[in-house]
Amino acid sequence: MTPGRVIVVGSGIVGASCAYELALRGWSVELIDRAAFGAGCSHGNCGYICPSHVYPLARPGAIAATLPLMFRPNSPFKVRIRPDLSLLAWFAKFSRCCDARKAEETSIALHALLVAAKVRYEEIMALEKIDCDYEARGCLFISMHEAHMSAFEADNRRMIDRFGYGARRLNGAELARMEPTLRDGLGGAWMFDCDSHLRSDRFMSGMKAVLTRRGVVIRENCEARALEGSGERAATLATSRGPLRADAFVFATGAWTPLLSELIGIRLPIVPGKGYSVTARRPAHCPAYPMVFDEHRVAITPFGTGYRIGSTMEFAGYDERLRPERIALLKDSAALYLRHSEPLADEEPWWGWRPMVPDGRPFIDFVPRFKNVMVAAGHSMIGMSTGPATGQLVAEMLGGEEPHLEPGWFRVGR
């Protein structure tokens, strides 16, 4: 398709990246969002840009490892039981994906997407000079008990053999020397030198300014409600602020995508996986490295301009409540690993819905109903890390260019 007028729905990292890549290729882009720009899941996440995360959640043994967590009080993983057929169907699909061959296929697709996105981030940072605390420092995956670390040994070896990178193993003493803000006596860590991090809310506001400078029209508080067209082509998007006509449409609506099934003509297996974070002023003893506390599944990101603790996973449907006990859980879990217990200052608590897909691979494809409508959603736990490459793939597919990644990996009908 030759560049014309395109409407991108959803202004998270995925929609913003699509808008950016399309604008660079000469499309006239309008980006709409039902709320404020970048205020969905892309706002308060941990900001890891992490090629380390090549393995999906759905893997052999995942169910057995996760089930006991569901019943533990104060667990970072929660399913709020309620009659919800889509969640049951999602878990049934998830359990079918816990298969070694499928997980291996997914890791190949995710690796390609993650590495391409990291390269694109570096190009964007050099070109657009977005002020977002971007740093390539690596990331520590810390174990409280040394025995816990062995679980990753075989995966790490496989990762190095297949993808050419992996983690360095640090024992407790090496870890203590590297990150003196940690408590004594921790088991050790896997250090992924390949990872970077940024402050997602700052990156998103930087992107908003870049997009505006590049001619993208941004409409906030504008909800997509219906899509009309004739034959195989959509022509008009009905929105809460009136109809918008275009030659092409991209739905980058994250966890909300199933709510738009009627518009796009396909129901994708995406459910909201709610996570929390709390952002504060940098503490006096601020860690130097981003780090994940593996047994408690909590992550810390130190920024030049602040400090964030995040994580937890709650399958609670479209529940918009901010639960203070989940924020307390983040802080209490982090405190188990840190030497200094300083109260946080200027706290900003936050929650977001990860767009969770059973096999861990996003959907980046045309929808079956229309030849000029694409969906780019389902980036699960690594959307911040993979958004820029998704934007490139969408722009390539819409413009009929040779794609830089294998589109078959991300088909809606897989």
Ligand SMILES: Cc1cc2nc3c(=O)[nH]c(=O)nc-3n(C[C@H](O)[C@H](O)[C@H](O)COP(=O)(O)OP(=O)(O)OC[C@H]3O[C@@H](n4cnc5c(N)ncnc54)[C@H](O)[C@@H]3O)c2cc1C
């Ligand atoms: C606690 C936490 C920590 C995380 N940490 C990381 C991390 O360190 N690294 C990483 O890579 N990922 C991380 N993630 C995951 C990452 O945040 C998500 O995968 C990513 O933000 C998804 O981006 P998105 O653009 O698809 O969705 P979103 O950012 O949610 O954007 C979707 C947008 O669509 C809009 N929308 C929905 N429906 C409509 C409609 N009808 N009309 C108009 N607009 C609509 C919404 O308002 C929203 O703005 C984390 C997530 C959480 C919760």
